Amino acid sequence: MSGSLYGAVEAGGTKFITMVASGPDHIAEQARFDTATPEVVIPQVVDFFRQAEAQHGKLRGVGVGSFGPVDLDPQSPTFGYITATPKAGWSNTDLVGPLRQALDVPVAFDTDVNAAAVGEHRWGAAQGLDTFIYMTIGTGIGGGGMIGGRLMHGLIHPEMGHMRLPRNAEVDPFAGACPFHGDCLEGLASGPAIEKRWGTSAKQLGEDHQAWQLQADYLSLAVVNLVCTLSPQRVILGGGVMHQQFLLPMIRERTLKLLNNYVQSPAILDHIDSFIVTPGLGDKAGILGSLALALD
Structure with a gap:
């Protein structure tokens, strides 16, 4: 496998995953x-790749999918940086520069959700589609995907996790956990928001807890907003919060009610179970998507 290996980094708010592989079925390391401080984690990532190269040979490139916001403009002096992130201690962090300098290889860089979208398009639940959305609901909430076969970029990149949603303060008096916006989607429905609202992690909440109807309501509102604005062929919902298997049917049901037969497509009206889905690559969508960035 020497000479055909690529590196991949999934930079998440809770953990960094690194990989050296030539494809999803040929993983070397x-x-x-x-996710401690940048001063701790980035050298660990660099050392991982140096040791892998010592054993397997020179990498052909590295793909990085990172939590954000990030600077994706190659002409910008802060290209490859994590910018004004809610993640404490990580604002204005150069993520790509140290990898380029240490490894002397091309580095592809995008958001973690766009990277996961690439992986799902290549190997997972978005195969054969050209317009779809990938969202992750975990430590943070982010969204990306493709429109017309191209990744969603533009002014910077989508920040779907910070869309504003209606909140009934009588039903949900929780003011939100986002340090920038309070009760945006991430501030209301991310893992930390759930824990802050209810005083315990999502894993500890029983299936009959009122938290889940509230969670389904917020995530369904987000899905409906995205269906009405971007007209995706499929919506993929990943991340740790979606490990609660009973949540997905609740989101599907609530989405149908909110749309109220307005979007007249059989994909929604007759096949909602295959319109709103979990990742085909499971929890590996992010890291395999970062690998796909490198391969592309």
Whole structure:
């Protein structure tokens, strides 16, 4: 496999996953690091790739999918940086520069959700589609995907997790957990928001807890907004919060009610179970998507 290997980094708010592989079925090395400070994690990532190269040979390139916001403009002096992120200690962090300098290889860089979208398009639940959305609901909430076969970019990149949603303060008095916006989608429905609202993690809440109807309501509102604005052929919902398997049917049901037969497509009206889905690559969507960025 020497000479045909690529590196991949999934930079998440809770953990960094690194991989050296030539494809999803040919993985040479993989590791996981807690998302501590940049001064701790970035050298760990660099050392992982240096050791992998010492064993397997020179990498052909590295793909990085990162939590954001990030600077994706190659002409910008801060290209490859994590910018004004809610993640404490990570604002204005150069993520790509240290990898380029240490490894002397091309580095592809995008948001973690766009990277996961690439992976799902290549190997997972978005195969054969050219317009779809990938959202992750976990430590943060982010969204990306493709329109007409191209990744969603533009002014910077989509920040779907910070869309504003209606909140009934009598039903949900929680003011939100986002340090920038309070009760945006991420501030209301991310893992930390759930824990802050209810005083315990999502994993500890029973299936009959009122938290889940509230969660389904907020995520369905987000899906409806995205269906009406971007007209995706499929919506993929990943991330740790979606590990609660009972949540997906609730979101599907609520989405149908909110749309109220307005979007007249059989994909929604007759096949909602295959319109709103979980990732085909499971929890590997992010890291395999970062690998796909490198391969592309």
